[in-house]
Amino acid sequence: MVDLPKIGSKTDDNLAATLLAAVGVAFGFAGLAYLCVEIPRAYDHVTPIWLSNGFLAACLLSSPTRRWPALVVGALLGALAAGAHAGDRPTLNAILTTLNVSQGLMAAVAVRRMTGEAIDLGRPRDMLAFVLLGGFLAPTILGTIAASIHTLMRGGGLLSNVTGWVLNDILGMLTIGPCLLVLFRAKLYLRERPLTRDGVLSIVACGLMTAVVFGQTKYPMLFMVPPVMFLAAWRQEVLGAVLGVVLVAAIALVLTIAGRGPIHLILSGSATQSTMLQLFLAVSTFVALPVAAFQRQRRAIMAELVETSAAAARSEAQFRLLAENALDIIAHSDLHGQMTYISPAARVIVGYEPEELLGARALEILHDDDRAELRRVVDAQRNSPRGVAPPPAEAVEYRVFRKDGAMIWLEARPTLVCDPVTGEPTGITDIIRDVTARKTLELDLRAARAEAEAAAAVKGEFLANMSHELRTPLTAVIGFANLAADEPDLSPRARRYLDRIATGGQTLLTTINDILDFSRLESGRIALNARPTSVADLVAEVLELSGADAMAKGLALAADGLTALPPHVMIDPERVRQVLVNLVGNAVKFTETGKVSLAVVHHENRLRIAVVDTGRGVAAEDQALLFARFSQIDAALNRQHGGAGLGLAISKGLVELMGGEIGVESEEGRGARFWFEIPAHVAQADDEEQAEDDIPLPPPGSRVLVVDDNAGNRELVRSVLEAVGVEVAEAVDGEEGVAAAAAAPYDAILMDLRMPRLDGVSAALRIRAGRGPSAGAPIIAFSADVRMGPLDPVFDGATPKPLTVISLLSTLAEAMSEPTPANA
Known part of the structure; x- marks a missing residue:
């Protein structure tokens, strides 16, 4: 929902405010023009000050730029009305009106370009911009043009007319312009500098002194007014200066027009008297306003200095509070290595009072073997080239002796400190921490690691010895059992016994191989030998190995996808065969009815083989245990089927060694799907030529x-x-x-x-x-x-x-x- 009424209301308010401001400018411009012309004329005086242009400039500078067209139009209407009332011919009236309004507009544009949207006469830059651009530049240029045109059309001396006209405009701009600009921001100035008794008295003194000077006609005491104006500007800053200028200008003009004041001591005529009065008021204004601005800035600077000093004191107090209560030692040394500050934590950590370690005495408690390393780290900071950022602070550990003689470990991070203004190095700051407990733990861990490595070496040696001792008799058991089984004269019972011996020996050999392979995987001593391999033949071989067990249980054993495989891929056939034998063997072992099938896919140089069974499945909470070493998830099942619980752990290690991944998908009671995927690039023609053929035999007679x-x-x-x-x-x-x-x-x-x-x-x-x-x-x-x-x-x-x-x-x-x- 769009709130159009509010938008319209806001627009109407802005328009009404703009029109109201334009009307105010029109009446103000016309009224000031009337006063500046008619009052001096009533006393047979030349106009000593022209306020309308300064009034317009102040109104423009105090308004948003978007309102300026309306305010300028209002000023034009007011100026035309005032000129018509004064009896100027229409042509002259139009020209003078345009030039007067243009003067106010020119002053506002020039000042705003210098000061920005918000002008603050309390800033010396803004004050000087208004005085020089608005008070002198604009009146001088356009006042000269207006006076010249007026002289051509009405007659008179050009130089005297230009001088009087320009001074009138300057005086008006410097009198009413700053006054209005300050009054528009009076709340701000009063909030910064409230009226004080001294300030009010200085303003009153300014008015009294002006009344005394201009109330008599015997003595030329004009010099007595500026010091009092200066005092008002000093005491009450911008507001005091403006009020003083208004009082002096009002009193001086009224009394001078009334025939009083030291101006009448000049006997050269009313024109000269008017010019001197204008010069006096202009100089007084030009002195008072900048003094007020500079006084305000000086006060702001002093306040900032006080605040900065207080902030520095607070910061130092906070630093000292932190340093004195820090658990670590905070230290600072100069560029010559002399300690200039050490925090009280030294008392707890090393047992010395901070004062005992100042200067070079801190080096005396260092362990001799660690001095060079600490000096190297500090010198890396201290000797960094000028103009180049020092290297990152480097942590260094070293030993020191406590006051009671005990040796402890400390850790430091020396950091170069530079002057924030000049950037020059001033010293080294350090945070020093007691790491004795950590170093003790590290040493204990190092000893424990050495002990573990020694134990691992002993374990490896033990496994090697056990491998030799177990495999040596197994060689004879399995070998002679196989040779004896080939004898033609064996009885069925003897052949069955030999089969049992060979099967038992092979089972024992498988367990030994699993334990040794797992040990080699853990120590990273298995190397891969990738060569051109027929995956179809490899799968067929594995199925043949497990075929007897599957047939004995009545299980169907099959493989899908073999015909779509490339002839040869680059894999390690022994390791892939080992993984397949484990997966297929487990599937046959734990499947009572149904089938075990292999799905083989080769895609984008990746070989993916899945072994799917119709067994009892694996619960979700037990699947994470399948690939863990020595893990058997069902004690009863394990008692039935046996096994060391290493087959899947070895398979996982081998697959990951080949750069692949392995996983399982299963639901309890609905079978299991074990899969693995490994890189398998298609063998090139040169590789295929190296593929294994029939096993060669040694030459007869060798x-x-x-x-x-x-x-x-x-x-x-x-x-x-x-x-x-x-x-x-x-x-x-x-x-x-x-x-x-x-x-x-x-x-x-x-x-x-x-x-x-x-x-x-x-x-x-x-x-x-x-x-x-x-x-x-x-x-x-x-x-x-x-x-x-x-x-x-x-x-x-x-x-x-x-x-x-x-x-x-x-x-x-x-x-x-x-x-x-x-x-x-």
């Missing part, structure tokens, strides 16, 4: 030396290699391995890492350095430790324990295909 302290492992390797036509020799430890390699040539050497007397790395180094017939043969690390970290460069490859036939044969074939080392 000679391989097996160095291992476990007889079962040696026998297992012999059984596998002799089955493919490889000749095998054995050594029971590193010493025998070095001797065997020095005695006969071998095409490859399988070297255990942990052996009595001489470990595998040392044995390999001695074989390489011995320059024997097998010094250049490929040496392959054969140990559970190869999973724990990077290989020593002396080895040409590695196959882990427990061994698999595929790993052993492919590693040997690859090593034998490489060129002979240069140091062979």
Whole structure:
């Protein structure tokens, strides 16, 4: 809703106020013109002062600019009426009226350009602008033009007419103009400087002195009036100066016109007397008004100085209050390093009274080892180039000795202080804090970290030893179980027993691998080996591995989207296989009926695989626990299915290591959907040529030396290699391995890492350095430790324990295909 009536009412009020002001200007201009002409004429005197133009200038300067056209029109009408009443011919009346009004307008425009919208004669700048531009410039220019035209049309002496006319206008402008401008703002001036007894007495004295001087005609005592006007301006500032000017002008004019006053001592005629009176009043006004303005400014400056001094005192008191009650030490030193102020907090922190540390004595309590660092930080502030901002304050920690001898840690942040006016450096200010408790905690944490790192190293060593000790017998258990299962004469019962042995060994191996893989993930020792891989073949392999378990439970096991995949993508197949085996294995393990399916999608170089089952699902509150280490959300379920609770945690770590993400979507009782997504760029033609083909075999008739302290492992390797036509020799430890390699040539050497007397790395180094017939043969690390970290460069490859036939044969074939080392 638009409130139009209010808008219209406001507009009407503005219009009415403007019209009322214009009418007031018209009557005021005409009335002052009548008084200035008719009263002197009645006493047969020339007009000594012209007030109308100054009246118009004051009214314009006191009004908004938008009202000026109306006020100028009102002044023109009033001036025409006054000129017609005075008997001027219409042409002369129109010309003089236009020039008089133009003079007031010119004065207002010139002053407003200098002072702005709000003129304040209490400001010396505004006062001088009005006196020089409005009081002298405008009357001189337009008064000269008006007097010249009047002389041409009415006759008379040009110089005397111009002089008298200009002085009339100047006197009128300087008399009534400031008076009205001050009266319009009288409330402001009275609020700033209320009337005082001395001020009122000075104004009264001004009037009395003027009456005394102009009430007699014997003595030329005009010089006695300006000092009293000066006193009124000094005591009552602008208001006193204006009232004094009005009183002096009124009394002087009335008494002079009445035939009294020292002006009549001049015997050169009424014209000269009028000119001298005008000069007297102009000089008196010009002295009083600027003095009042400067006095007002001086008072304002003094008040500001007093307030500034009080503010500085309050600020200093507040600073001292803060400094004296601060818990930290506040210190200031000069550019020579001498302490000039130290807050009372020093008494609590270092046990010294502040006075005891002034000068250079504060340096005496510093620890010798920390002096150089503290000096470096302070010098960085103190020696910054002039004109360039100092560097950011740098925190420094150092030790000091308390008065009781105890050593404590302090933290300081020395900062350069510059003079706010000149910008010159004056010293260094510092906030010094006791950080002994924090440093003690840091030292304790550092010791605890060192202890934890030592414990981690011990744990790593323990895991490495346990890996070797557990994998070594598992190699024999799983290997011989598999070899025995291939024997054709086994009874069904014996074959079933061997299957149970192999399955149990494989389960134990999986648990060991999970624990070791998780440890390696935590320590960041797993490296990725991306190569061209067929995702379809990889998924098919994983499904085949889980197929027997799914078939035993009657579950359907399938994969979708394999045909739309690119032939090869760049991924680490072993790590992706490990994640898939965990996800598919869990899905089969926890699904009793229904199916387990894989959805495989490759889009924009991203591989996304989801494993969906129809099992019991996972509650929303338990989903956060799925990827946590050693987490099993259902004790009963875990007792039924077993597991260490590391599979999903390892999967999450591997996926994140590959730059991907993993998650789960499930509702209790409605199955689960585990998914992961990893970067998988499509393999280029050059990469695809490197894709793995069938596993190669070592050349038949090759000679391989097996160095291992476990007889079962040696026998297992012999059984596998002799089955493919490889000749095998054995050594029971590193010493025998070095001797065997020095005695006969071998095409490859399988070297255990942990052996009595001489470990595998040392044995390999001695074989390489011995320059024997097998010094250049490929040496392959054969140990559970190869999973724990990077290989020593002396080895040409590695196959882990427990061994698999595929790993052993492919590693040997690859090593034998490489060129002979240069140091062979």
